[in-house]
Amino acid sequence: MKNVELSRIFNEMYYMLSTDEKARFEALAYQRAARSIESLQDDISEIYEKEGIKGLMGIPGIGKGLAEHIQEYLTTGKLNKYEELKKKFPIDFTEFSSMEGFGPKKAMILYEQLGITNIADLKKAAEEHKIRNIPGFGEKSEALILKNISMVAATGSRILLSTGLNEARNIVSYLLAQKVVSRCEIAGSTRRMRETVGDIDILVISDQPGKVMDLFTGYKGVKSTVVKGESKTTVLLDIGTTCDLRVIKPESFGSAMQYFTGSKDHNIKVRKIAIDHNYKLNEYGLYSGNENIMEGKGEDAIYRELGMDYIPPEMREDRGEIEMALSHKIPELLELSDIKGDLHLHTKESDGMNTTEEMITAGMKKHYDYIAITNHSKNLRIAHGMNDDQFMEYFKQIDSLSDKYHIKILKGAEVDILKDGSLDLDDNTLKSMDVVIASVHMDTNMNTDEMTDRVINAVKTNLVNILGHPTGRLINERQPFQLDLDEVAKYCKEYKTAMEINASPQRLDLNDENILKTSKHGVYYSINTDSHNIYGYDYMELGVGTARRGWLTKNNVINTMNLQDLIKFLKK
């Protein structure tokens, strides 16, 4: 996959071009292209092979010029313009970009004056006090450079949504408990339920901004303070991400929520629509001349005033939702409260931590109508997978528990899809179950054709109700399998196999992009937590958030059905 390389190269070209004021818009074009390619799910070389230059130009932010650059890189392995720029600026901009407060202009000045090309050089020069004498720099910026270099080590990559969401909620509770804020809300990518969080955004209303900021920087999870002002303060948290707190005036709260929820691309487009309506939209309000016509109103009023449907935060990524809102076609998205059961759970019998009864009791606390116990099959020895006899024996135990609890317990398995696409248990065993999840766990290094055939063969057994974590990816840890999801989705639709939206924090698989892609085929989904203990049930909200990012309504999701309809669906 050349996507990562290309987005890194374009990003570096953005920095190099940014050093020249005349080229700043060209630079921005490279940055947009880098972001676009980074978020692209499909392999860019495949797009080029299938559709050529035209296909590349279909990617947002890629025009003729950049498409030709991509073509050059894909066919020759090099990009001339990049090599030329690199000769002129032998600076490691990619490394510098991980450093706060140090952009292309400063990097350029220090390269010209001191020959600094990377963070190690920069650290040495700062320690030797060579930077304070450069015009435009001083003692403070020298100290800040050293501080920010030490923070590069402390700040990891983007953290998982579950981590960010928990910490954001902790901070909100902490601030509300201090009685100096009258309102406190999470914004940013956490509110949009992005699978990873780069920084946490929190907005408050308070008439004592100074006090709020003092309390905030004193929060127990704060490692250090990055910037501190009356309206905005940024801290670095122990969990390895930064958190911005903004104090907002009550009359601007709605527009601030809209503004700071983002995404950036979504906001830029909404703001252009505001301009078309002769308004000016910013974080303080929607202005007609000098009058804020949104004063005191919620963010939904902004969308309505611009002739749009309200757009739920999870959809705000500029992936077509603005056009949908303008034509009043925003779907009624699935809600957490629509979920009537969890269909992927493990117990002590395979690799779970809790007993069957403990898992049942925990499921009842969620007020579910049904749950499915789905332990691993024998192929997965490391997870104590069970063989046919063990499953049949175990199901007797479940039957004996069924009368004791007022919740339907569905008997199932998470059966391995073996290398050739066959399933790891006898057909008769599988036929006796209420729910069969089939997943790939081993032999994952196959090419696209092999893996696609393997998964399709499993679906074609007509014994599979749910395709478990379809791409196998682990966020920040493991790449997805090479798999043609369009082909797989077609067969899932034909054989009434739901695709799983696995809600475990490090999986979220299918992800939003893949849901958008596969839902075109009219396929069903099942949102499951894959819980290995009683606490795992809480991850359902992450799965629902991901489904909402994929624009799903409750009609697409089988575990919103009542028990009767679900059983009918599972019988095919």
Added chain:
DNA sequence: GCCGTTTTCGGCCCGACTGTTTTCAGTCG
């Protein structure tokens, strides 16, 4: 370099914070 219901040129979001300045440039989101 991209883009288009202002469409092949002329725009490209805009305000807060910081440090080095004495009125502003750089960076960030």
